[in-house]
Amino acid sequence: MFKYSKFLQIPINIRHKNPRLANVIATQYGGPNGELGASLRYLSQRYTMPDDVTKGLLTDIGVEELGHLEMVGTLVRQLSADAPADEWAKMGSWEYYADNGASVYPQNSQGSPFNAASIAVTGDPLTNLYEDLAAEQKARAVYDNILRLSDDADVNEVIKFLRQREVVHFQRFGEALDKLQSKLKTKRVMGTGMKNNC
Amino acid sequence: MNKNEMLYKVQQYNFAAYDMLLYLDTHPDDRKAFRMFRQLVEKYKKLKAEYEEKFGPLEAYSAADFDSFNWLKSPWPWERMANV
Numbered sequence A: 001m002f003k004y005s006k007f008l009q010i011p012i013n014i015r016h017k018n019p020r021l022a023n024v025i026a027t028q029y030g031g032p033n034g035e036l037g038a039s040l041r042y043l044s045q046r047y048t049m050p051d052d053v054t055k056g057l058l059t060d061i062g063v064e065e066l067g068h069l070e071m072v073g074t075l076v077r078q079l080s081a082d083a084p085a086d087e088w089a090k091m092g093s094w095e096y097y098a099d100n101g102a103s104v105y106p107q108n109s110q111g112s113p114f115n116a117a118s119i120a121v122t123g124d125p126l127t128n129l130y131e132d133l134a135a136e137q138k139a140r141a142v143y144d145n146i147l148r149l150s151d152d153a154d155v156n157e158v159i160k161f162l163r164q165r166e167v168v169h170f171q172r173f174g175e176a177l178d179k180l181q182s183k184l185k186t187k188r189v190m191g192t193g194m195k196n197n198c
Numbered sequence B: 001m002n003k004n005e006m007l008y009k010v011q012q013y014n015f016a017a018y019d020m021l022l023y024l025d026t027h028p029d030d031r032k033a034f035r036m037f038r039q040l041v042e043k044y045k046k047l048k049a050e051y052e053e054k055f056g057p058l059e060a061y062s063a064a065d066f067d068s069f070n071w072l073k074s075p076w077p078w079e080r081m082a083n084v
Helices: A019-025 A035-048 A053-081 A085-091 A094-098 A125-149 A153-186 B003-026 B033-054 B062-063
Strands: none
Touching: A019 A053, A019 A094, A019 A125, A019 A153, A035 A053, A035 A125, A035 B062, A053 A125, A053 A153, A085 A094, A094 B062, A125 A153, B003 B033
């Protein structure tokens, strides 16, 4: 059962409108390396994980990613809210505005709607964790790209925070992988991961 | 009451309170509904606290009420053991 808390992980207060930047940041809402995919990936992988550490970690990180989804949505909203149409024409994406107005829509920066093909859920615990490690690196790399594109200090403070969380998640997934691997090794079923009751 | 019977009570009151929440979202001035909401939430909180004290945390931060970190203990909600 999920419960909603009416606050963000850190406060977000963007002073300058920039619909163009909103279009770019929206990719972390619904793009291939974004927060929606991240939460779905972890929360879906949980069901077949073999031990309490991985079940718990995927639950807790998956939930945090849902919070990050809301934070990215907040960035997109604050960057684009109340921007006049001519500002969208000059600074934003006409195409995004035509379909969505100043809404927050799960798509990548080029307009493709969210696609679950960007996440993998295999049923193999080790494969899942390698997928998760890669996903955290990819999300971190996209935040790095955004930092190079953006010169808005308010935005960058939030992006740097989200980027750092990817690094922390990568670290935790690495530790979970190490633990699971040594467990599987002692049971001599390394690599299969299935039906070992560990 | 055994563990799962107690959990079922928690689930029942949590659901009843949530259903009331949705009603209040569209009827925020309905005092009678608000009183029911308060009663249901109060009962839910009480049952949840009793369950947690006996059987462990139902949400992550409740694990702070124990002497050691027991958040990871099975069963998880999608497992049959949590639903019998």
